[in-house]
Amino acid sequence: MHSNEANPDTLRYLNARNDTSLANVAKDTMSTLKQRQQTLVKYLSQVEDREIQVSEKVKKLWSEKLDATNVILTVLVDADKAESELNEGAKANRHAFFKTAKQAWEVNLGGILVQLSKEMAGPYSLGNGLPHFEETWH
Numbered sequence: 203m204h205s206n207e208a209n210p211d212t213l214r215y216l217n218a219r220n221d222t223s224l225a226n227v228a229k230d231t232m233s234t235l236k237q238r239q240q241t242l243v244k245y246l247s248q249v250e251d252r253e254i255q256v257s258e259k260v261k262k263l264w265s266e267k268l269d270a271t272n273v274i275l276t277v278l279v280d281a282d283k284a285e286s287e288l289n290e291g292a293k294a295n296r297h298a299f300f301k302t303a304k305q306a307w308e309v310n311l312g313g314i315l316v317q318l319s320k321e322m323a324g325p326y327s328l329g330n331g332l333p334h335f336e337e338t339w340h
Contacts, residue, residue, distance in 0.1 A: 213311065215274050216303040221285065224296070228281035235275050242268040274299070 215231055218224040242264050248254045249261055256264075277299040280292050288296065 213306060216299075216306045218303055219300060219307075221281075224277070224281045224299075228278040232275075232278055235271055235278065239268065239271045239275060242271065 215227065215235065218227045245254070245256075245264055246261070246268065249256055249264075273295075276292075277295050280288055280296070283292075285293060285296065
């Protein structure tokens with residue numbers, strides 16, 4: 203469950219499969235993503251200016267997070283526009299976003315849930331313990 207495929211933040215930002223749901227995701231997440239973007243830019247700038255010191259691993263993580271945030275923001279900025287209003291690059295980005303969202307929700311998360319279901323066994327996992335509880339409650 204603690205994997206990129208099941209990351210609730212990622213799933214929240216990729217929770218769109220069409221233009222209507224994309225507009226809703228943009229409305230719900232745009233300010234958070236812009237704040238994240240500004241914070242990451244600030245941190246990376248402070249590293250470059252030697253105001254703070256972090257390992258190369260942290261710097262790389264922040265850069266990757268910034269890149270991912272920028273990709274999502276690029277799509278969400280135009281979320282209120284119909285596809286016919288977008289230029290070719292924006293259309294391609296939107297299609298890639300929908301493809302990534304579908305992969306995240308339908309393939310990756312589904313695989314994690316199947317794996318979790320197989321690994322969870324016992325009388326109290328996934329609701330199997332409920333009849334025992336009810337029997338002792340009477």
